[in-house]
Amino acid sequence: MIAGGKGMSKRSDKLVDIFFDDVPYGEETMRAKARVRARLAEMAEKLPFSSLAENYHSLEKLAVLAGYTPEDAHRWESTEDVLDAKATVAAFRSCRWVAYLTAALCCLTFTALLWAILYGVARENYFFAVLTLFLLGSGCVTLLVIAFSKKVKKRSGAKIAAEGYIYLRTASDKYVKRLLNACALFTAAVFVFEMTELDFYIFGNSKVAELIESMLTNYLLVAIPLFFLIKNAMLLWAVRKWTNIPDGRRFRTHLFGVIIFSVAYWSVSMLAMVFFRQGIAYPADYVLYASIVFVFCILLYDVTFRKTLCYRNFVLNKVRLSAVLVAVLLCLAFLGMNRDTWYTQPYINALARVAHTPSSIVYNEETGVYTITPAAESFKILHLTDIHLGGSLFSRKKDLLALQACYREIAYSKPDLVIVTGDLCFPMGVMSLSFNNSAPVQQFAAFMRNVGIPWAFTFGNHDTESLASMKKDDLVEVYKSLSFKTSGNLLFPYVQPNITGRNNQLIEVRNRDDSLLTALFLIDSNAYLGGGLSSYDYIRDDQVEWYAGEVRRLQAEEGRQISSLAFFHIPLQQYRTAYELYLAGSEEVTYHFGENNESFREQFSCSEYDSAIFETMVSLGSTTGTFCGHDHYNNASITYRGIRLTYGMSIDYLAMPGIAKDTAQRGAELVTIYQDASWDVVQIPLVSITE
Numbered sequence: 001m002i003a004g005g006k007g008m009s010k011r012s013d014k015l016v017d018i019f020f021d022d023v024p025y026g027e028e029t030m031r032a033k034a035r036v037r038a039r040l041a042e043m044a045e046k047l048p049f050s051s052l053a054e055n056y057h058s059l060e061k062l063a064v065l066a067g068y069t070p071e072d073a074h075r076w077e078s079t080e081d082v083l084d085a086k087a088t089v090a091a092f093r094s095c096r097w098v099a100y101l102t103a104a105l106c107c108l109t110f111t112a113l114l115w116a117i118l119y120g121v122a123r124e125n126y127f128f129a130v131l132t133l134f135l136l137g138s139g140c141v142t143l144l145v146i147a148f149s150k151k152v153k154k155r156s157g158a159k160i161a162a163e164g165y166i167y168l169r170t171a172s173d174k175y176v177k178r179l180l181n182a183c184a185l186f187t188a189a190v191f192v193f194e195m196t197e198l199d200f201y202i203f204g205n206s207k208v209a210e211l212i213e214s215m216l217t218n219y220l221l222v223a224i225p226l227f228f229l230i231k232n233a234m235l236l237w238a239v240r241k242w243t244n245i246p247d248g249r250r251f252r253t254h255l256f257g258v259i260i261f262s263v264a265y266w267s268v269s270m271l272a273m274v275f276f277r278q279g280i281a282y283p284a285d286y287v288l289y290a291s292i293v294f295v296f297c298i299l300l301y302d303v304t305f306r307k308t309l310c311y312r313n314f315v316l317n318k319v320r321l322s323a324v325l326v327a328v329l330l331c332l333a334f335l336g337m338n339r340d341t342w343y344t345q346p347y348i349n350a351l352a353r354v355a356h357t358p359s360s361i362v363y364n365e366e367t368g369v370y371t372i373t374p375a376a377e378s379f380k381i382l383h384l385t386d387i388h389l390g391g392s393l394f395s396r397k398k399d400l401l402a403l404q405a406c407y408r409e410i411a412y413s414k415p416d417l418v419i420v421t422g423d424l425c426f427p428m429g430v431m432s433l434s435f436n437n438s439a440p441v442q443q444f445a446a447f448m449r450n451v452g453i454p455w456a457f458t459f460g461n462h463d464t465e466s467l468a469s470m471k472k473d474d475l476v477e478v479y480k481s482l483s484f485k486t487s488g489n490l491l492f493p494y495v496q497p498n499i500t501g502r503n504n505q506l507i508e509v510r511n512r513d514d515s516l517l518t519a520l521f522l523i524d525s526n527a528y529l530g531g532g533l534s535s536y537d538y539i540r541d542d543q544v545e546w547y548a549g550e551v552r553r554l555q556a557e558e559g560r561q562i563s564s565l566a567f568f569h570i571p572l573q574q575y576r577t578a579y580e581l582y583l584a585g586s587e588e589v590t591y592h593f594g595e596n597n598e599s600f601r602e603q604f605s606c607s608e609y610d611s612a613i614f615e616t617m618v619s620l621g622s623t624t625g626t627f628c629g630h631d632h633y634n635n636a637s638i639t640y641r642g643i644r645l646t647y648g649m650s651i652d653y654l655a656m657p658g659i660a661k662d663t664a665q666r667g668a669e670l671v672t673i674y675q676d677a678s679w680d681v682v683q684i685p686l687v688s689i690t691e
Contacts, residue, residue: 012044012052013037019059024082025165025243027157032076036066081159088164092171095151095238102144103230107223109137114219152238160242168243173310175236176251180306182232183255184262184298186225188291191266193222195273195287251309258301265294337429338469340439343396344389344403348443351407353452356414361454361491363484368493370484371508372454374416379509379517381671382415382453383567383681385629385648386423386460388655389440390432398432398653398660399440403447405651405686409668410451412689417491417507418453419522421629421648422460422569426655427468437468438478445482445490456491456520459502460569460630461527461536462655472502479503500540501526506550509673518563518673519554521547521623525570529607536570538607544616551622563677566617566626574614575628575647576604578640593683594636594647597665600656605631617643625671625679632656633665637681646681663687 016037023029040062043052056062063073083091116130160168240248269290273283307313360373372379384406389399410418425440426432448455464472483492493505501524509518526537547566554562579596581589596603617623618641625644632650639645649667653660667685674680 011049012040015053015056016040016062019062022162023059023076024078024159024161025168026076026159029076029159032063032066032068032072036062039066082161083155083158083164084161085163085167088160089167091151091155092168092238092242095148096235098144098148098151099231099234099238102141102148102234103227105137105141105144106230107227109134109141110226111219111223112137148234148238152241156241158242165243168239169311170315171235172239172243173312173315175232175239176309177302177306177313178228179232179236180255180258181298181302182225182229183258184294186222186229187259187262188266188294189222189225191270192287192291193219195270195283254306254309258298261297262294265297266290333433334435337392337433337435340436340442341392341396341434342439342443343393344399344443345446347400347403348447348450351447351450353450354411354414356416356453359416359454361484363491363494365494368495368497369506369508370456370491370493371510372417373510373512374517376416377675379417379673380413380415381520381673382410382413382418383421383627383646383648383669383671384409384418384651385421385569385627386632386650386652386655387420387444388423388426388462388652389444390426390434390654391436391440391443392432392434395426395432395434395654399443401653401660402651403444405653405666406447407451408686408689409684410453413668413670413684415453415670418448418455419520419567419627420455420457421567421627422458422525423462423629423652423655424457424460426462427465428462428655429467431654431657435465435467435469437463437465437475438470441475441478442482445487449487449489452489454489454491456505456507456522457503458522458568459524459527461525464502464527476502497546499542499546500524501543504543504546508554511675516554516558516562517675517677518565518679519550519622521550521564521566523547523566523568523613525568525607525628529609536605536607538570538609539568539572539611539613541612544612547613548616548620551620555622562622563624563679564622565671565679566613566623568626568628570630571604571606571628571634571647572614572626572645573606573610574640574643575634575645576606578638578645579604579636581640582636582638588640590639592637592639592644592646592681594634594649596631596634596636596647598631598633600632603631604634614643625681627669627671632659633662635665635667635683637669637683644681649683649685 016033020029020033020036023033040052040056043056043065047055056065059077060070060073063070063076112130112134116134273286277283303313357375359375359379362371362373363369364371387402387406389395389402391399424444425437427435427437427440429435464470464475468475470478479490479492480494483490483494485494491505491507492503497504503522504524505522507520507522508516509520511517523539523543525539529535529537551562551564554564578589582591598604617626621642623643625646627646627648629648629650631647632652632655634647635649637644637646646669648669650665651668652666659665663686666687667683669681669683671679671681
């Protein structure tokens with residue numbers, strides 16, 4: 001035997017490929033090629049490669065070596081009745097579109113069946129409607145499969161030009177790899193779907209109706225892999241009908257192996273999740289880690305054993321690879337930006353309680369009104385605004401600075417109540433690289449619980465951004481879970497008036513004889529009108545009616561004109577009007593303190609709509625002061641038409657570019673309400689606190 005072994009065999013195979021590369025593909029041609037390859041391999045054991053190359057330098061010579069005639073070789077090379085490369089590509093693309101449509105329709109049909117099953121018991125009419133859709137879908141799928149089969153069989157056994165064969169061989173490689181991975185992905189998706197529902201039902205103690213809603217919501221997790229599985233299986237079947245896949249038996253072995261491994265892996269994972277559920281604190285994380293390990297196993301298989309099935313195991317498509325990597329990174333970034341993080345918790349846990357004389361607080365379950373009876377002769381409210389906690393790894397330093405600033409203000413002023421007028425968090429994705437608005441809320445609630453001062457708040461425009469991890473209703477439920485019955489110091493109402501807004505509430509401050517000292521109105525100025533980030537909302541008419549109704553009710557109960565203050569986030573148009581009159585030297589306004597230096601977009605970021613709330617306040621004569629935030633560099637306090645309009649000094653270290661380095665605008669206001677219901681407010685700039 002000539003030395004060389006496998007090396008000689010590869011060289012002889014390459015010699016065969018050289019002469020057969022330009023020969024049109026056909027079943028006879030492929031059988032002849034295999035026979036020539038085997039015969040030349042035998043000769044390679046007896047002769048050196050140079051002799052093989054010299055003696056068998058043409059297709060006719062190779063044909064004779066394998067027992068064929070020169071005429072057979074000429075017939076193989078004939079281009080008569082050969083499907084050219086362009087027609088081959090067109091035929092396959094036609095099949096591909098049918099496969100895509102069939103797979104999509106299959107997924108929709110299975111979805112209709114799932115809906116029919118899950119909703120069938122409770123909603124008979126709905127059940128029959130969806131079942132009808134399922135039957136129609138099944139019929140359409142059947143017709144498409146028949147049409148696909150006819151298209152494939154029409155080209156089966158045809159002679160194909162060499163370029164067309166190379167195209168199909170590349171497609172064979174592609175769909176062998178895709179089908180194997182699709183089987184693994186679909187199996188994983190089915191089990192992850194089941195584990196997600198187990199998490200929702202078993203760990204969450206949910207009702208059957210809630211489980212059904214969850215299953216219908218998460219079904220997309222299974223539908224997408226099912227689409228790829230059906231599509232890849234159909235196209236691989238088409239390629240196999242037109243060409244020979246390398247070692248079809250070996251492919252089936254690999255396919256069954258991938259399926260068996262996937263089912264076994266996820267079965268064990270799911271059983272472990274159920275068996276050890278008492279010790280699993282975060283089931284969602286368990287499923288995530290199991291998925292990561294599974295993906296690693298499949299990738300390991302892809303780079304090792306799978307290569308025996310393909311001409312080329314990996315084909316580097318830079319554009320597709322870049323797109324996939326970008327998509328994966330964006331998904332991971334989005335998931336990461338929605339996760340709760342607790343980087344400020346060590347600081348919060350170490351806080352000392354602020355000494356103060358606690359007031360008596362009573363909550364009315366029916367009206368949602370909190371009643372505060374101060375222990376001291378006066379009642380002090382610290383107004384904080386625009387704290388802007390990011391709640392992420394990237395914002396941790398600025399979050400810590402914001403909480404430290406809040407603590408210094410509270411410890412210095414020792415208020416009886418803290419009111420935050422919006423933008424407690426900043427789930428915008430920019431600056432903090434976070435969409436999470438749950439963790440910042442819970443962190444600030446923990447902060448205030450440790451500080452020990454009662455607090456309330458109004459929503460700001462940033463608290464429930466469109467991409468935030470929690471929408472309005474979800475965040476309201478978080479606040480309810482943290483409210484007075486749980487924390488003892490968050491005065492968030494468990495019932496709300498049926499009006500526009502996320503939180504509109506009345507807090508009554510009463511004297512020891514139960515007479516009303518002051519009413520505090522916390523009103524939601526809402527967020528956006530839909531015309532962009534600068535198109536701010538306003539206090540709507542139904543909110544104004546609620547405010548007016550509460551003022552009239554309290555005045556009727558007290559039998560006198562009552563005193564009240566209002567807190568909201570977005571300034572009224574009158575804030576701009578009052579400042580412009582002040583700059584013009586008008587006697588219509590009285591300037592008290594502060595400056596309006598906002599310049600980021602507009603000096604006054606109020607709504608383009610003039611809310612009726614100000615005119616209503618003037619006509620009722622109850623509210624003598626309003627407090628807002630929103631414009632971080634505005635902090636002037638000006639009386640206009642009998643109402644003192646006060647901008648709060650902001651806390652923000654995060655939201656506005658460069659604001660962390662600025663100091664003059666940062667601070668709070670201390671509102672002191674006296675026994676005769678008169679009140680005053682002073683600024684407490686953070687830089688003025690030296691203790």
